[in-house]
Amino acid sequence: MNIKRPLFSIVFVLLLIIIISFLPISYVGPSGEVVKASSSVVIDPGIQVYYEEFDNSTTNFLYLADNELEAVENLTLEKSGYGKIYFKDKINLTQDSTTGVIDLDSNINISYNHIEVDPTKLTSLNRSAVLYFYNLKFTNPRILRDGSVCPANICKIIKYTSSGMLKFNVTSFSVYSAEETPSSSPTPTSTGTTSGGGGISLTPGFTVDKDFIITSITQSKSKKESITITNTGSDSSFSIQIDSSDLNKFMTLSDTSISLNSGESKTITIDISANERAKIDAYAGNIIIQGKSSTKIINVALEVKPVLSDLDINTKVLNKNAQPNQNIFANIEIVNKGDPNILLGYAVKDFDGNIFTFKEENLSVKQYVNLTRKLKLSKTIPIGNYILYSKADNKYTNITSIDVFKVTGIQAGNVYFSFETLNIILIMIILTAVVFYLKQKKYIKLN
Known part of the structure; x- marks a missing residue:
């Protein structure tokens, strides 16, 4: 056939x-x-969000489907070296969609000492927010709105650091900037809208030998850590400060300001101590090093442990690099010689102390248990460094453990x-x- x-x-x-x-x-x-x-x-691209002008901790909108853009949590827009906008409330960005596009790039300007949002084009963002200016050179700054002194019922300064970081609340949007507070302030007059601009060109002029300090201290004990600063540019003077009220209770810097010639290095000693009544917990914060043209941040996490305890815990993150909307896995070991009823809590925190996800469970641990646990990262968690924090409590004592990981990368569209x-x-x-x-x-x- x-x-x-x-x-x-x-x-x-x-x-x-x-x-x-x-x-x-x-x-x-x-x-x-x-x-x-x-x-x-x-x-299907859905609604497109244009945000190429922003970086660092900026919300990764590529992850968000159209319905998720209707309630964006922790919306953050940052431009390294210049400033940041952070919204605590949920934001419905879809109300600003024009022909399937939400254009943040064209309607938001974050530049040196200047944050501006066009409230007519981005009505969803015309609400209360926390603003940050970086690398300011003022001694005692005050906030300007549209070029005039901002009323106290609209702007409220939260803090101003020696590194030039100004953090403040606003109730709505326009154009915000800052200026030195005069020794005798005249009655302010309106001068119109300030213009945006390139501001100061920030060129890194020094290096630091580490990005993290992760350490522990026992009550009634002391220890030392160190950081080494090397001047690789034209900067000559540097300020160093601990940006955390919690860490300031336990840490002291040997120097808070130094001068270095080009190519010269200096090691800063960090004395760490905890008295016998120090609270057993894990603390986080940052050491900020400020030069004339740039700033570097060292993330710091400190565990305070008891002198004697019938309970111990150890935490190890299994995937040190994760993406938003993924699970973070951790190995948690508990050794218990006391009451077997254990309350175990574990959470993802940033180095400013903000908690992003948390779980709690009851366990019966007579001697030892080795667990693997996971926490789901949100789709809107900013790119950056994080702490996985675990805490075990029994009837008589509690103890904590920490490990660090990084959120990075993007996820392809569907x-x-x-x-x-x-x-x-x-x-x-x-x-x-x-x-x-x-x-x-x-x-x-x-x-």
């Missing part, structure tokens, strides 16, 4: 079906419009297959099966 002709016919028909299915098909709709349909892999495309894939599978069957049949007949 000659099987070439039926095989050719089958292959021809199937190929014809595939080709036709890929051709665009036009038909007249009920309103007289011409509608075109075609079979292909469809990538690819959707149309019904016609799935048909094509199915036809190709059937075609392959038919050809294989006919070849096998021919082989059997020949033998």
Whole structure:
């Protein structure tokens, strides 16, 4: 039997079906419009958010579906070296969508000593927020709104650090900047809107030998850590400070200001001590090093442990690099010589003390247990360094343990297959099966 002709016919028909299915098909709709349909892999981009001007801890909008853009949590927009905007309330960005686009780049300006949001184009952002200015050079700054002194019922300074970081609340948006507070302030007059601008060019002029300090201290004990600063540029003077009221209780710097010639290095000693009444807990914060043209931040985490305890805990993050919307896994070991009823809590925190996700459970641990636990990171968690914090409590004592990890990277968009495309894939599978069957049949007949 000659099987070439039926095989050719089958292959021809199937190929014809595939080709036709890929051709665009036009038909007249009920309103007289011409509608075109075609079979292909469809990538549905949804609403597009333009935010290329922002970096660092900025919310990663690539993760968010259209319905999630209706309630964005912890929305953050940052521009390294210049400033940041942080919204505590949930934001419905979709109300600012124009032809499927939310353009943050064109309607928000974060530059040196200048934060501006156009409230007519981004109505969803015209609400209370926390603003940050970086690298200011003032001694006693005050906030300006549209070039005039901002009223106390609109602007409230939270803190100003020696590194030039000014943090303040606002109730709504316009143009914000800062200036030195005069020794005798005249009655302010309106001067109109201040202009944006390039501001100061920030070129890193020094290096630091570490990014993290993760350490522990026992009550009634003391120890030392250190950081080494090397001047690699034209900066000559540097300020160093601990940006945490909690860490300031336990840490003292040997120097808070230094002068270095180009190429010169200096080691700063950090004395760490805890008295016998220090609270058993894990503390986090930052050491900020400020030069003339740039700032570097060292993340610090400190565990305070008891002198004697019938309970111990150790935490180790298993995936040190994670992405938003992924799980973070940790190995938690508990050694218990006391009451077997343990309350275990574990959380993801940043170095400013903000908690992003938390779980708690009751355990019965008579001597030892080794657990693996996971916490789901939110889709909107900012890129950066984080702490996985665990705490065990029994009837008589509690103890904590920490480890660090980094949130980084982006997730690809979703690819959707149309019904016609799935048909094509199915036809190709059937075609392959038919050809294989006919070849096998021919082989059997020949033998």
